[in-house]
Amino acid sequence: MAIFSVCEAADKQPPNIVLLFIDDWAWNGSPVPMDDAMENSRMPVLQMPNVERLAREGMKFRNAYASPQCSPSRVCIQTGMSSPRSGYTVFMNDHGQEYYDEKGYKGFPVVPCISDMTIDENAVTIPEALKPLGYVSAHIGKWHMRGDPGDEGYVLHDGDTSNTPGNTLPDNAKQRLPDDLTDPKLMFSVTEKAIGFMEDQVKARQPFYLQISHYAMHEGRECLPATREKYVRHPAVQAYYEKLGTTAEEVTRKSDPAIWLGMGEDLDGRIGVVLDRIEALGIEGNTYVIMVSDNGYRHSFLPGLTQPHHGAKWWVWQGGIRVPMIVKGPGIEAGSAFDGNVINYDLLPTFVDWAGGDPESLKQIDGVSLASYMAGTVPNKDFLHRNLYFHYPHYRSGMPHSAVVSGDRKLLHFYDRPDVPMLFDLSIDMGEVHNIAETHADQHQQVYDQMMSYFEQVGARIPKPNPDYDAEVYKQAKEYDERVQWGAFEGSRHLEEDEK
Template identity: 80%
Template sequence: MRKDRWMTMMYWRNCAGRWIDCGGLTRLFACVFSACFAVAPMARADEPSASNRPPNIVMLLIDDWAWNGTPVAMDEAMENSRMPVLQMPNVERLAREGMRFRNAYASPQCSPSRVCLQTGQSSPRNGFTVYMNDGRQQYYNEKQFKGFPVVSCVSDMTIDDDAVTIPEALKPLGYVSAHIGKWHMRGDPGNEGYVLHDGDTNNTPGNTLPAEANQRLPSDLTDPKRMFSVTAKAIGFMEDQTKAGNPFYLQISHYAMHEGRECLPATRKKYARHPAVQAYYEKIGKTSETVKRKQDPAIWLGMGEDLDGRIGAVLDRIKELGIEDNTYVIMVSDNGYRHRFLPGLPQPHHAAKWWVWQGGIRVPMIVKGPRIKPGSAFHKNVVNYDFLPTFVDWAGGDPKALKDIDGVSLADYMAGKKPDNAFRNRMLYFHYPHYRTTMPHSAVVSGERKLLHFYERPEIPMLFDLSKDMGEVHNIADKHPIEHKNLYDEMISYFEKVGARIPKRNPDYEPDIYKNAKEYETRMTWGPFKGQRALDEDEDG
């Protein structure tokens, strides 16, 4: 459905709903007048009060944050599902006041994940599967990956014109939307419906320190990863919309916790004294004074604590503005990650960012807001393309009216509804048909089963039981061939339906070129396997 058709339909649906609720033609005429002449309806005596206005929605999107990268245990039965050294009292506060999601999924890289979030579409459907070198992917396929086993795919470079984004879906329901911080999808956020934004930003604005010129943390840093200025601008937007009486959607897309480590010097000093950090310095043959920024866990930990302070500033201002009871706050990461500094605890997941193993796609997620039970947890699978229909549902719209999306509304489940079999076993699709440190591959998660498919080695079927094998150590495809075939057939059928790009065998494959290429060893270590794989050093404790 075209964006303009969706917005017109939702506008008239909203108007009709208001007319029915108020029982008069006067309200309908006001809607007609507003639609035809672009004049905002005048305030009325029967205008809804603050207590029954549509809820505000605040999305805190954190960059490159592992499922186990917060001090909140995403699985209370697993000690290594959290980062115990890191102090984040406001994230812990969110968990106490809201719902933790044990099985939250995103995309294996930041940009595809952001497109999924905005559009409610999976990566195979929206075609934005990688952010790579501003449109020069074909060059890289032909030059850098020449002679590799398969010809990887190109990706869309921007959000499709026909896709309905979050602010476009919410505007007919009366919402004003802002996007502050990292965009990283190319294009103008204003063209997607955001009235306030920072433009077509990528990672660069968040790296306030040039790595090559300053390998140490300067003593005068006051806005690490721009988290303080990003937060101040976001709070200003909340204040303006609250004063105007507008329901709002606010996405605060932080540059933290992405590499280019930055934090306040005082926070870094605190963590540099921690015994676990001191032990790490000793392990790598460095000291607090000689370690460089990229190696320094004290800066990464300090970045997390400083970010927590900015999350707290947003939560505090929401409360001070008197809108806490009518505001949803979502905290989630854009992709999985592998934080190798996890003192004394083995990694819970296999692989890392850019891979569709659990380490690349499983993320921390916490949500608080109206009808969500404090201190609760949700254990079924959710994914980043569920956000759009959920927000439309919260806003009073009909998520089923959204066309060509893959997500479903989580609103009722967050309010306590028990998932049925259809929800529990639905297919979640992940698609990374590219070379990087990776090889092209795809995955499907359905219930507690996960299928992976590597286009280089299609003869190795891969299936995992996540209920018993979260680390994806035991490939059970040979023991369950029918189950594997059914999932594989479902995936291929879906890919064909949505027009997903699929890697092809390379007729000019040259094994020697491939074996001598950069990252070959990583590809072999984290590629497909039969039976049981060997554990990585940081997985076995």
């Protein structure tokens, strides 16, 4: 029974849109297989019945993509722009070139780029696009784009939040999980505030957009103590303790997989509360729910959990950009799946389409509406083979590099090794083990030229060779071995043990 009565014309009202935005969550980070034919496209240890419920009731996306770091991904969603177009390609370097000099990048092979620091004032964001269509919008939880969410049209929000509020425990690697923790990663209070917004809009018979941007699953690890206890005796968790030479009683919070797994289960419970309240409010038949991660990740702490992808967050290898995504709502077939490539900057035009607007009216964006495909339209070749662009012209644990995904083909370009062309066939090589650029030189050149032409068209910043490059300085960097291992290569790379 609905908590509030719904008017007879409710089914004619524009649909509500709820985005469940999860932080740092790998493509294979839930018990839902993103590819039914791949056992390692899921994490069976983790219990998430509500995420499984979403998959049963909606459509899962086998090939969903995002940015390799959270802040650019958030800007992509808000603006419908790719990162190279928006210029917001990383969060960290808010001091320009001086940041890289201070961090010890001065003698590295290329001169990295600076990044925009806020959403462009001329960009049309989700609330600004939906307001003329009669919507009111709220953003609850992690913002992490600098600036004021209210300036982008959100009537309810938590301000310019970063990761900090979600880390409710002191940043102490040796600290244990306290027994009195009741709101890990603020997921309970974030959910309560979001539900209050939904209830207010239903009372007012007002269509709404609600973005619930959780601080989970970002490090540091937090969960309810009782949830952790469900996982500490799991054989895989016990095996990990043994590998570390510790026990469930002695392991530190930062190293404890039981806390990470507990965080996932607690998050799933909050997702379930939102789904249940949507149903109780009588709006389930007129509400879209999207669950997606902000970037790829690498959850490799459990023995036996093999990884389908190479790389991790901060890299444009598949491990950094491929994400889980599930959508349910009016006209979406329950238990369905979509295999075409989709990306986070498709969401804004999709929302406008759902709201009854014209996605074509959005100018200077890169996304396309997915609404018709979710309703069952078979995508044509133009959609299936469109170019998706990824651009990370920076150093951190990674290095300046870019990528294009087009159908089953993927091009990577490392700016420190422009002499090494890289091309992969994802249909048979999801792990990006075999570089086929040498045997498909024409195809590589075509996609590379398209990428550089696009970068020039949108004004993307491109790293330049460093005239002060010092190989010895570069080798002394603590991330040097990983950069060599995860950088450009010819032929076939050595397959790491956990990528099978």
